[in-house]
Amino acid sequence: MPMLYIKFAINDAAKFTDFQQLYAHMEQVRQPGFRFEEEEKAEPDIDWANMTQEEIDEAYEAVENSPTTEEKRYQELIPDYVKRCFERYAKYDEVRYGMFSFQPAEMLNYLEYGFETALVKLEMTDSSHGLFEFAPYGYPFGGLDRFLMTLRGYELTPLESYNGFEVIEFEWSSEFDYTVTEFPERTKAYKATEQQ
Numbered sequence: 001m002p003m004l005y006i007k008f009a010i011n012d013a014a015k016f017t018d019f020q021q022l023y024a025h026m027e028q029v030r031q032p033g034f035r036f037e038e039e040e041k042a043e044p045d046i047d048w049a050n051m052t053q054e055e056i057d058e059a060y061e062a063v064e065n066s067p068t069t070e071e072k073r074y075q076e077l078i079p080d081y082v083k084r085c086f087e088r089y090a091k092y093d094e095v096r097y098g099m100f101s102f103q104p105a106e107m108l109n110y111l112e113y114g115f116e117t118a119l120v121k122l123e124m125t126d127s128s129h130g131l132f133e134f135a136p137y138g139y140p141f142g143g144l145d146r147f148l149m150t151l152r153g154y155e156l157t158p159l160e161s162y163n164g165f166e167v168i169e170f171e172w173s174s175e176f177d178y179t180v181t182e183f184p185e186r187t188k189a190y191k192a193t194e195q196q
Helices: 013-029 053-064 069-077 080-100 106-114 145-153 184-194
Strands: 004-010 117-126 129-136 156-162 167-172 178-182
Touching (some): 004 013, 145 156
16 A cells, blocks of 8 residues: 655754654553553642541642643643634634534544554654655544644645545645645546555
């Protein structure tokens, strides 16, 4: 099967470097047998028997509201400018899908587990363009939409892709809206070169 790819414009070289860090994390998560080191929640030393009900309520709320390990990874790994983009995208998605929309922090779970692909290559092809190659574990593989929005968050603009079916070009009409044009002849040529 031909390799899937996304060609993109690099609008800010420093943000491409940030994306490389996310890519390295995604590679690490996909290693056979990989497991996150479970951070043990330290049980707070609380003397429940000698507390007022108000103190108990405050302590309980503090324990319950402490971030999960996934939330901590999201905070540490995703730059603030990308988080703001994900927040805008979540609001945009909510308008489209209502109750089926997602929360911004869920993007990390998608990148770690929902984007069911083997990562093959991430490279700069010149000073203002890059290439991401990947292979799906099967179909469906979590779809491209959220990954495209991840690229947008890092100011990497998807230009062209082979999505497993067609070579397509993206035409962006807003931060999150795009149309695609399919290229059957380029698809045939690409599949032919990949089979050699």
